[in-house]
Amino acid sequence: xxxxxxxxxxxxxxxxxxxxxxxxxxxxxxxxxxxxxxxxxxxxxxxxxxxxxxxxxxxxxxxxxxxxxxxxxxxxxxxxxxxxxxxxxxxxxxxxxxxxxxxxxxxxxxxxxxxxxxxxxxxxxxxxxxxxxxxxxxxxxxxxxxxxxxxxxxxxxxxxxxxxxxxxxxxxxxxxxxxxxxxxxxxxxxxxxxxxxxxxxxxxxxxxxxxxxxxxxxxxxxxxxxxxxxxxxxxxxxxxxxxxxxxxxxxxxxxxxxxxxxxxxxxxxxxxxxxxxxxxxxxxxxxxxxxxxxxxxxxxxxxxxxxxxxxxxxxxxxxxxxxxxxxxxxxxxxxxxxxxxxxxxxxxxxxxxxxxxxxxxxxxxxxxxxxxxxxxxxxxxxxxxxxxxxxxxxxxxxxxxxxxxxxx
Amino acid sequence: xxxxxxxxxxxxxxxxxxxxxxxxxxxxxxxxxxxxxxxxxxxxxxxxxxxxxxxxxxxxxxxxxxxxxxxxxxxxxxxxxxxxxxxxxxxxxxxxxxxxxxxxxxxxxxxxxxxxxxxxxxxxxxxxxxxxxxxxxxxxxxxxxxxxxxxxxxxxxxxxxxxxxxxxxxxxxxxxxxxxxxxxxxxxxxxxxxxxxxxxxxxxxxxxxxxxxxxxxxxxxxxxxxxxxxxxxxxxxxxxxxxxxxxxxxxxxxxxxxxxxxxxxxxxxxxxxxxxxxxxxxxxxxxxxxxxxxxxxxxxxxxxxxxxxxxxxxxxxxxxxxxxxxxxxxxxxxxxxxxxxxxxxxxxxxxxxxxxxxxxxxxxxxxxxxxxxxxxxxxxxxxxxxxxxxxxxxxxxxxxxxxxxxxx
Numbered sequence: 068x069x070x071x072x073x074x075x076x077x078x079x080x081x082x083x084x085x086x087x088x089x090x091x092x093x094x095x096x097x098x099x100x101x102x103x104x105x106x107x108x109x110x111x112x113x114x115x116x117x118x119x120x121x122x123x124x125x126x127x128x129x130x131x132x133x134x135x136x137x138x139x140x141x142x143x144x145x146x147x148x149x150x151x152x153x154x155x156x157x158x159x160x161x162x163x164x165x166x167x168x169x170x171x172x173x174x175x176x177x178x179x180x181x182x183x184x185x186x187x188x189x190x191x192x193x194x195x196x197x198x199x200x201x202x203x204x205x206x207x208x209x210x211x212x213x214x215x216x217x218x219x220x221x222x223x224x225x226x227x228x229x230x231x232x233x234x235x236x237x238x239x240x241x242x243x244x245x246x247x248x249x250x251x252x253x254x255x256x257x258x259x260x261x262x263x264x265x266x267x268x269x270x271x272x273x274x275x276x277x278x279x280x281x282x283x284x285x286x287x288x289x290x291x292x293x294x295x296x297x298x299x300x301x302x303x304x305x306x307x308x309x310x311x312x313x314x315x316x317x318x319x320x321x322x323x324x325x326x327x328x329x330x331x332x333x334x335x336x337x338x339x340x341x342x343x344x345x346x347x348x349x350x351x352x353x354x355x356x357x358x359x360x361x362x363x364x365x366x367x368x369x370x371x372x373x374x375x376x377x378x379x380x381x382x383x384x385x386x387x388x389x390x391x392x393x394x395x396x397x398x399x400x401x402x403x404x405x406x407x408x409x410x411x412x413x414x415x416x417x418x419x420x421x422x423x424x425x426x427x428x429x430x431x432x433x434x435x436x437x438x439x440x441x442x443x444x445x446x447x448x449x450x451x452x453x454x455x456x457x458x459x460x461x462x463x464x465x466x467x468x469x470x471x472x473x474x475x
Numbered sequence: 476x477x478x479x480x481x482x483x484x485x486x487x488x489x490x491x492x493x494x495x496x497x498x499x500x501x502x503x504x505x506x507x508x509x510x511x512x513x514x515x516x517x518x519x520x521x522x523x524x525x526x527x528x529x530x531x532x533x534x535x536x537x538x539x540x541x542x543x544x545x546x547x548x549x550x551x552x553x554x555x556x557x558x559x560x561x562x563x564x565x566x567x568x569x570x571x572x573x574x575x576x577x578x579x580x581x582x583x584x585x586x587x588x589x590x591x592x593x594x595x596x597x598x599x600x601x602x603x604x605x606x607x608x609x610x611x612x613x614x615x616x617x618x619x620x621x622x623x624x625x626x627x628x629x630x631x632x633x634x635x636x637x638x639x640x641x642x643x644x645x646x647x648x649x650x651x652x653x654x655x656x657x658x659x660x661x662x663x664x665x666x667x668x669x670x671x672x673x674x675x676x677x678x679x680x681x682x683x684x685x686x687x688x689x690x691x692x693x694x695x696x697x698x699x700x701x702x703x704x705x706x707x708x709x710x711x712x713x714x715x716x717x718x719x720x721x722x723x724x725x726x727x728x729x730x731x732x733x734x735x736x737x738x739x740x741x742x743x744x745x746x747x748x749x750x751x752x753x754x755x756x757x758x759x760x761x762x763x764x765x766x767x768x769x770x771x772x773x774x775x776x777x778x779x780x781x782x783x784x785x786x787x788x789x790x791x792x793x794x795x796x797x798x799x800x801x802x803x804x805x806x807x808x809x810x811x812x813x814x815x816x817x818x819x820x821x822x823x824x825x826x827x828x829x830x831x832x833x834x835x836x837x838x839x840x841x842x843x844x845x846x847x848x849x850x851x852x853x854x855x856x857x858x859x860x861x862x863x864x865x866x867x868x869x870x871x872x873x874x875x876x877x878x879x880x881x882x883x
Binding site for chain 1: 539541558561
């Protein structure tokens, strides 16, 4: 029988009433004749509460133990949803990550799925049960419990779909699809019916908090269609897939932004015998995500490299740089806070080199300073002062006519 | 290296401050050179909160799913305690029931341990770590999560000690040892330094809520000394062991009581071709614990059998009897609520038949009606009206001179 994997986020499971609503959505799919696997995230504010408890005990929270703590949360939501499905008259059972066969690496808090042994789930599906899997968790090869961090439940859902050869994944979120920009802040933002994996990947990386890039990457790798649906409203979904049919010729498909960016700059003395790779290797070792990197040789005497990181990793990044100063051989480090990233995304961009120029012109005309630039085949990102972020997004949305549905 | 298993109850882990106190107790033993395994119960009122969540969703809570829900609680407390031990500078890690190798039968909510594979724990102990095990949980042979119900954490601790060949178990509770009677309600109640397994078994079965009979049974079976200590006060412990040396000649060693007893009576028509065993078989199938059983043939026409059950199983017991009325062939069922059980316990009793008579005389003299009687080698229990329970316990404590330390 064809299988569908459904994922509910923490906000969609935060109360009894919401769990019952989730049940309605699940049984609707089950009643259409599909085998259904549901993936749950931690309920409501559970994760914050658990962190609070741990931080009360110690400032230096063990990553292994914190994963044991955090894993309880989706275990709870999965069992409660299974109960509610039974109450609705359906055969259902919950499985934790390890029961569902989710094997990961051993990076606590940010584990990645190595493989999923779906046989246990398949057995239960064959018996007609709806299987509810506790998302964002698994075990490593030594049977330690691991959790996946941000986007973990979505990633579980897509990986599950790949392992079980499911038709599609339905992700219920607090937004009702993918927009050309954030409709709360950008005037004329419009929902897209279809988005390609690549575009979504850029959108997700660039701060549209709809679906985590890890989940999109997996979906692309295994070519699994992902429907992004509202958990509160009955509206059409946005479908993620390989080829976007309707609007393929549009240059720019969306505008995204991300606040709380920090720029770090590291400088060297002239002719120092150093490798830039060293810095990024050390940062990667500490799981600090570096985004935009710009190398500048302003004059021959002081080569510098600048890069952006997220605010929440600032303290750790500084610490790492401080500790590595001698071994890496740089002479000074500086930082600039209060920055934001604004990006334009579109698969059509690759074949049209004028897009970036048009973006810079637009921002320049409006006196928005561009601090850093980063481009890829399908996006251009600029770093601007955070107070200009929303205005820049609105200007770019208008500049590329995104409020207008496309004529085919 | 010699091993010690320590168990902390939910109240001893209810707050950050209490977790830090538990840490002090653990490191004190660790610093003496023992390998330490700690077993934790669910924190504070966590279990009630989880039941509340489940009951909000459904009246008919799935036992399997409830165990998945309940198991999160000791998983949380074990990881938090492990963190706090690390904060104190000790190597520590938490293990869930399945990680600790706890294999059980498949009776959800009341699972019994089949065996424990201690090899995983042994490995970590050998590396010098303090191992914190989430108590009252394991997995069945199909890898379903099971929980043990009342006394589960103590049972885990004793079973763990047996599997690991530990020197002793230390159980931290909110009382500071075993008393001749409840010191809150019985005047002159006195702490016992030693209690035999058999005596403790009766005390535990008879309502002294210090250590669960299942744990005592296991301790007796594997001859593991169990120290019962206060988690709040620094006082001498009561030691459970096979042979009690100090006070072995005392007739009665303690008085116990248990409120909220319900008497069910089932009656048959004369000459009905029925088996009494049938009723108890059916009740046992539904895991309803029957305590005192009295068969009475008041006249030849209406043979009856009465038995006591706990209040919390009343509704289910009535349901079971109702459903089995035809198949079991009884003609009526009746019940009496508002009863309590008061018991005297002592290993010396076996060889002294006058003890029961002295008990009845004492109660009769004070006009306390005895509704049912049950005796064993080392105890006599009577069922009395609940409003007379505390008075009866005080009278019996005095009658048998329990307030006086024994002369050797």
